[in-house]
Amino acid sequence: MADTYIPPKVWTWDTPSGGRFANINRPISGATHEKELPLGQHPLQLYSQGTPNGVKVTILLEELLALGHSGAEYDAWLIRIGEGDQFGSGFVAVNPNSKIPALLDRSSPEPVRVFESGAILLWLAEKFDAFLPREGAARAECLAWLFWQVGSAPYLGGGFGHFYNYAPVKIEYAINRFAMEAKRQLHVLDQRLAQHAYIAGADYSIADMAIWPWYGCLALGEVYNAAEFLSTHEYPHLLRWARTIAERPAVQRGRRVNQAGSEPGMLRERHAVSDFDGPA
Numbered sequence: 001m002a003d004t005y006i007p008p009k010v011w012t013w014d015t016p017s018g019g020r021f022a023n024i025n026r027p028i029s030g031a032t033h034e035k036e037l038p039l040g041q042h043p044l045q046l047y048s049q050g051t052p053n054g055v056k057v058t059i060l061l062e063e064l065l066a067l068g069h070s071g072a073e074y075d076a077w078l079i080r081i082g083e084g085d086q087f088g089s090g091f092v093a094v095n096p097n098s099k100i101p102a103l104l105d106r107s108s109p110e111p112v113r114v115f116e117s118g119a120i121l122l123w124l125a126e127k128f129d130a131f132l133p134r135e136g137a138a139r140a141e142c143l144a145w146l147f148w149q150v151g152s153a154p155y156l157g158g159g160f161g162h163f164y165n166y167a168p169v170k171i172e173y174a175i176n177r178f179a180m181e182a183k184r185q186l187h188v189l190d191q192r193l194a195q196h197a198y199i200a201g202a203d204y205s206i207a208d209m210a211i212w213p214w215y216g217c218l219a220l221g222e223v224y225n226a227a228e229f230l231s232t233h234e235y236p237h238l239l240r241w242a243r244t245i246a247e248r249p250a251v252q253r254g255r256r257v258n259q260a261g262s263e264p265g266m267l268r269e270r271h272a273v274s275d276f277d278g279p280a
Helices: 019-024 052-066 089-094 117-128 136-166 172-193 206-219 236-246 249-254 273-277
Strands: 044-048 074-078 102-105 112-115
Touching (some): 044 052, 052 136, 052 206, 052 249, 089 102, 089 112, 102 117, 117 136, 117 206, 136 172, 136 206, 172 206, 172 236, 206 236, 236 249
Antiparallel strands (some): 102 112
16 A cells, blocks of 8 residues: 555654644653642642542542541642643652652652652552552452553553544554453453452452543543444443443542543642532
């Protein structure tokens, strides 16, 4: 075919790429500008945006507070990834990978930085001894599904989501390749949930909190507007689970945090439970 792309012998970055995200995509890391991060009154400082990866952490924090863990009170600061806030010097110091979410835990004399959403979920679950089995096969199962999400979601987001929803040119091969993988992953979850109430077994855990913002919301038509395209009605057990999680009050609160838009009830920042007093 005349339009077939032939890769050069040596790739060079000479044109923006990434569609709507082209202005923040680059082949180098590190800070682009000096900007310190704000600090609030709570030991836990979260720097994030309410994407599926960011929502994982705010859901867990709200669930911990609902259990009575007062030490899980947190300040959530909006990092506008579309505007490049993640390349500020302060954020890069907390996460050298310049991706949200990032957590600064100041509950001990020496602050601890934690980046990557899966690592943050694990850190908080162990810190508060909640939503993660303590030992044995149950713990191994929960961690396996947590890391399943970490390894699988890039195919859903950077793969299917990008080429189906964001890419400036619709490429049949890319969409078909990643749609096939997305449906395979949905089937994996549906089969698992046919036998278990929650992802890791009988109990709600950080595995559910990691997977739901991506795959639960995809099945419910809230991610990439692709439920019909992917025929998510074919996965009844996944849909049952997705709806169950969506009804949890802490999940509903967590989803409202660090939202960059202007929809009613959404919070750009969160510093106290009273911030949720506005309309949902």
